[in-house]
Amino acid sequence: MRTxxxxxxxxxxxxxxxxxxxxxxxxxxxxxxxxxxxxGNFKTANYAGVTVSVLRGRSKPDFGPVRNIVDLPGVNxxxxxxxxxxxACNVIQGKNPKVNPDAFVLVVDATQLERHLxxxxxxxxxxxxxxxxxxxxxxxxxxxxxxxPVKLANAIGTPVVPVDARTGKGVAELLRKLDxxxxxxxxxxxxxxxxxxxxxxxxxxxxxxTKAVVSRADQEDSVTxxxxxxxxxxxxxxxxxxxxxxxxxxxIFWAAxxxxxxxxxxxxxxxxxxxxxxxxxxxxxxxxxxxxxxIGSVAVFFPQIMILFFLMTLLEDSGYLARGAALVDRPLAxxxxxxxxxxxxxxxxxxxxxxxxxARAIPARRERLLTIWILPLMxxxxxxPVYALLLAALLQGAAWQAGLSLAAIYxxxxxxxxxxxxxxSRILSKYRTPxxxxxxxxxxxxxxxxxxxxxxWARGSAYLKRAGMPILIVSAxxxxxSNFGYAPGSVVAxxxxxxxxxxxxxxxxxxxxxxxxxxxxxxxxxxxAFAAREVFVSSMAIVFHVESxxxxxxxxxxxxxxxxxxxxxxxxxxxxxxxxxxxxxFFFFSLQCFSTVAVVRKETNxxxxxxxxxxxxxxxxxxxxxxxxxxxxxxxVA
Amino acid sequence: MRHxxxxxxxxxxxxxxxPVAKLVPxxxxxxxxxxxxxxxxxxxxxxDRLLDLGFTPGEEVVITHHAPLGEPVVVRVRGALLAxxxxxxAWIWVNLV
Numbered sequence: 127m128r129t130x131x132x133x134x135x136x137x138x139x140x141x142x143x144x145x146x147x148x149x150x151x152x153x154x155x156x157x158x159x160x161x162x163x164x165x166g167n168f169k170t171a172n173y174a175g176v177t178v179s180v181l182r183g184r185s186k187p188d189f190g191p192v193r194n195i196v197d198l199p200g201v202n203x204x205x206x207x208x209x210x211x212x213x214a215c216n217v218i219q220g221k222n223p224k225v226n227p228d229a230f231v232l233v234v235d236a237t238q239l240e241r242h243l244x245x246x247x248x249x250x251x252x253x254x255x256x257x258x259x260x261x262x263x264x265x266x267x268x269x270x271x272x273x274x275p276v277k278l279a280n281a282i283g284t285p286v287v288p289v290d291a292r293t294g295k296g297v298a299e300l301l302r303k304l305d306x307x308x309x310x311x312x313x314x315x316x317x318x319x320x321x322x323x324x325x326x327x328x329x330x331x332x333x334x335x336t337k338a339v340v341s342r343a344d345q346e347d348s349v350t351x352x353x354x355x356x357x358x359x360x361x362x363x364x365x366x367x368x369x370x371x372x373x374x375x376x377x378i379f380w381a382a383x384x385x386x387x388x389x390x391x392x393x394x395x396x397x398x399x400x401x402x403x404x405x406x407x408x409x410x411x412x413x414x415x416x417x418x419x420x421i422g423s424v425a426v427f428f429p430q431i432m433i434l435f436f437l438m439t440l441l442e443d444s445g446y447l448a449r450g451a452a453l454v455d456r457p458l459a460x461x462x463x464x465x466x467x468x469x470x471x472x473x474x475x476x477x478x479x480x481x482x483x484x485a486r487a488i489p490a491r492r493e494r495l496l497t498i499w500i501l502p503l504m505x506x507x508x509x510x511p512v513y514a515l516l517l518a519a520l521l522q523g524a525a526w527q528a529g530l531s532l533a534a535i536y537x538x539x540x541x542x543x544x545x546x547x548x549x550x551s552r553i554l555s556k557y558r559t560p561x562x563x564x565x566x567x568x569x570x571x572x573x574x575x576x577x578x579x580x581x582x583w584a585r586g587s588a589y590l591k592r593a594g595m596p597i598l599i600v601s602a603x604x605x606x607x608s609n610f611g612y613a614p615g616s617v618v619a620x621x622x623x624x625x626x627x628x629x630x631x632x633x634x635x636x637x638x639x640x641x642x643x644x645x646x647x648x649x650x651x652x653x654x655a656f657a658a659r660e661v662f663v664s665s666m667a668i669v670f671h672v673e674s675x676x677x678x679x680x681x682x683x684x685x686x687x688x689x690x691x692x693x694x695x696x697x698x699x700x701x702x703x704x705x706x707x708x709x710x711x712f713f714f715f716s717l718q719c720f721s722t723v724a725v726v727r728k729e730t731n732x733x734x735x736x737x738x739x740x741x742x743x744x745x746x747x748x749x750x751x752x753x754x755x756x757x758x759x760x761x762x763v764a
Numbered sequence: 765m766r767h768x769x770x771x772x773x774x775x776x777x778x779x780x781x782x783p784v785a786k787l788v789p790x791x792x793x794x795x796x797x798x799x800x801x802x803x804x805x806x807x808x809x810x811x812d813r814l815l816d817l818g819f820t821p822g823e824e825v826v827i828t829h830h831a832p833l834g835e836p837v838v839v840r841v842r843g844a845l846l847a848x849x850x851x852x853x854a855w856i857w858v859n860l861v
Contacts (some may be wrong), residue, residue: 203816206809236842241818269843323815327842328822346828346840354829354838354845363832452847456833459849465836562810562852563836567845710767 145194145226146304148259149218149249150233151242153568155261157181158291158577160197163189163301166580168197180213180225189301196225204245205323208489215258218248229255229304236263236273237347237569238286239334243282244326247319249310250284256310257303259296259533260288265569269345274338281337281418283314292574337551350445350569357449367453370446371472374437374530378430378476379507385429393422408620412605419664421594421603422656427477430507431589434476436582438469438484443578445570455563461544462551464493465563471497471543474504475536480589480721482729490561495735498726500547502717503741505539509661512713515663515681519688520706535714542714598655602719604628608650628653629669641752642712643705643759645693662713704758708751720737788860790825791837791853798826799858806855818842819856826851 148156160168168183181197187511192556198217199210207215216222218230230249234242249256258278266273279286285303289296310317315333319326334340356362401414441447447469455465466488473481481501488494513535591681611621631653632639632646639649647669654665663684666706670687717723717740727736793799802824804811818841819825828845829838834849848856 203813205816206812238844241844244816287802323812324820327820329817345843350845351828358829358831358838360830360832448847452831452836452838455847455849456831456835463848560851562813563847563849564814564852565836565847567838567847569845666853 130597131300143192144196144228145196146185146229146231147217147225147227148195148197148231148233149214150200151235151245151477152705153566154200154233154235154242156197156200156223156233156292157581158574159231159259159261159289159297160195161577161580162289162291162294162297163195166576166583168195168584185301189298190305193301196227201245203323204248204321209491215248219251220252227252227254230257231300231304232256232258232284234258234260236260237265237269237271238703239273239278239340240327240330243316243330244319244323245283246282246316247321250314250316251310252321253309255304256284257300257306257307258282258284258286259300260286261291262569263288265347265571268347268349268569270341271345272341277337278334282316282589283341284310284316286550291577315569347569348393351572354449354567357446358453359630363453368449370441370450374434374472375431375475377437383429386426390422390426391427393418393425397422408609411609412602414604417598418610419606420598422696427507428586428590430476432582432586433482434473434480435585435589436578438473438580439578439585440573443571444573445568448565448567451565452567454564459560459563461547462493462496463547464488464490464497464561467493467497470501471504471540474501477508478502478719480585482722482725483589485729493561495730496547496551498729498735499550499739500543502719502722502739503539503543503546503715505536505714506659506719508719509706509713510656511660512662513710514712515666515684516706516710518681519685519701520703520710535710539714564618601661604654604657604661607631608654608665624669638748641755642708643700643702643755644709645700647691648700648709652712652718655713656720658721659718660714702764704755704763707758708755711754712747712751714747715743715750717743786859786860789854790827790839790848790856790858791850793827793858794832795827798824798861800824800861802857802859804855805857806852810852811855814852814856818844819848824861825856825858 148160159185163185164183167186168181180199183195183197185193185195187493196217198214200210201207201214203211204215213222217225217227220226230252232246233251234246248260256530260273260275260278265272274287275288278550283306287296287300287303289300291297319329397414397418399414401411403414404410438447441450451465451468453465454468456467458467467485470481470484473484478501479634481504482498485494485497485501488497493574505523510532513532514528517531521527521531608626609620610618611626611630613619613621628650630645632649635649635653636646638644648666650669651662651666655662666688667684670691688701689699693697693700706736723736723740726739727733765799787802788799790799790852792800801819801821803821804814804819823841825839825841828840831837831847835850837850839846839848839853
């Protein structure tokens with residue numbers, strides 16, 4: 127009883143645990159170290175107004191007393207900091223109300239001592255326990271360099287522990303040193319470093335030279351320069367880049383397919399099972415068809431997104447991602463984007479939501495917002511089932527034509543995205559100050575599997591958490607709207623879809639739908655697609671009363687039903703070449719995804735861009751769809 | 765009046781004249797030629813950041829690669845590789861070493 131009480135006391139006061147902040151430049155190996163200290167047990171904490179990930183976790187009990195570990199954003203410049211860097215500097219100086227550091231681990235790349243020690247003065251002047259974690263020491267032999275950590279510790283007056291985050295070597299010693307080392311002496315060599323970069327660099331070099339810390343200065347990394355000679359080669363550079371992209375696409379679409387089928391099957395069976403438990407109960411149907419199927423519509427993309435995150439993390443960790451960004455920087459800069467925009471754009475072909483997160487890596491705000499602006503145009507995989515259905519209806523079974531059209535749709539989505547970015551950056555050119563690229567190309571390293579898997583999982587679960595809720599809520603609301611309606615006497619009551627609120631909304635929208643050449647039933651499908659675009663297919667099956675147990679035959683039955691569907695009370699068919707083309711155009715442009723809107727709002731911290739995107743793209747999609755239908759009809763295509 | 769090469773060297777020697785170094789923007793330097801940074805001249809904030817990244821006067825840098833489209837150029841500075849657009853490299857005025 128007594129021990130129980132004590133344990134409760136301890137666990138109810140997590141604030142007693144000291145907070146250790148990891149600080150360093152980008153690419154110093156902070157996050158890998160974070161992984162090693164916490165055993166991968168950390169999460170992304172968000173800070174209002176800053177689109178930056180601050181990782182928070184707790185150190186593994188193997189490393190002595192448990193500490194709160196905070197991985198701050200990498201700092202390049204303290205003189206005129208970006209918002210991310212400003213956040214890190216404020217935390218270091220104890221000006222942030224949310225994080226109050228008790229000690230610092232300064233993460234320093236052994237191959238770039240001067241650059242990484244340059245802003246150490248800011249940390250040292252806080253007079254708190256500080257230990258330097260020396261990373262990348264295994265890369266020194268590639269440069270023919272030898273570094274003496276003891277001499278380095280003497281030179282900077284701060285304990286130095288070489289760590290290999292990959293094997294965990296040195297991590298325990300690092301944390302022990304934090305305990306034993308007292309507060310930083312306020313006038314050691316580090317604390318005396320000036321803030322002016324030129325003077326700071328001169329002083330660091332003098333320190334390192336007089337104490338003979340490194341055997342030879344500034345050598346090239348032999349492995350990296352050999353690989354770069356091929357990867358950045360005039361002839362091979364782009365072919366290699368395209369092969370990498372194609373492999374990535376292949377993995378996202380083909381390798382993920384079996385997993386997606388499995389998840390899809392599992393969820394639809396569970397949903398059916400739950401609904402069948404009490405066929406007359408609306409609660410059972412709500413849980414089955416509304417909630418479980420709603421979760422399923424998110425979960426079905428999970429394999430794709432995990433594969434995407436895994437491969438992106440792999441490319442990032444090995445060092446190739448930065449080269450890819452450098453290769454395409456020139457054309458992207460012409461469009462007002464940044465070399466790094468290619469990662470979000472690529473992710474956008476799987477799903478816009480992880481793509482919006484990926485845009486965080488773009489340093490300049492203007493380029494980040496412009497990248498986010500065009501992401502809804504990238505043909506995400508939720509559109510794939512919709513295009514598959516519409517193209518099958520349009521081309522009536524000619525598979526190669528459908529495949530070719532699909533490829534054309536994908537390529538045009540990229541080209542139109544480029545066009546929109548180019549136009550937007552020129553129209554808004556008075557706000558345009560070209561940003562600085564100055565992007566570090568990290569050395570090539572063999573991939574570190576465990577940290578990669580942990581990062582993949584952290585990113586994947588963050589996606590589920592942030593995208594899952596909005597999709598779940600929207601699909602629950604849409605289910606209620608399509609299963610309830612006004613009964614005679616104006617009471618809300620369960621209703622068939624024809625009499626539901628959705629149908630009423632659809633009928634209200636009929637004047638808008640007529641120019642698109644479709645009726646209210648398609649309107650219901652379009653509205654429900656705001657939960658997730660692929661929901662269009664299943665709601666078409668509902669509104670056109672297609673019932674079949676087998677999914678394969680359901681698709682065929684749906685196609686047949688669509689082909690024979692006519693406007694109510696007439697023999698005029700709904701799905702003609704013109705109206706189907708119009709629908710494809712509508713899905714191509716419009717931002718039919720409330721989750722994307724919610725995530726963009728969160729990332730930009732305002733409704734402005736998110737709302738503008740929703741109305742601009744949906745308006746554009748509608749206008750162009752109507753234009754397509756009317757022009758095709760005028761040309762005599764029914 | 766024209767001087768022969770020897771005479772010119774003699775004059776330089778006697779008056780301790782160093783050959784006048786010609787400043788060139790880094791963007792015009794060929795591959796693998798070691799150069800020394802003289803000064804930075806460009807937008808204030810961007811140049812401050814370049815200084816912070818290690819492009820300080822007196823530092824020796826070398827262009828190790830050109831990307832296939834001609835830019836960015838990859839510059840080795842203080843043990844790091846940094847990709848710079850041509851216009852950024854043009855702000856860095858260098859001396860041939």
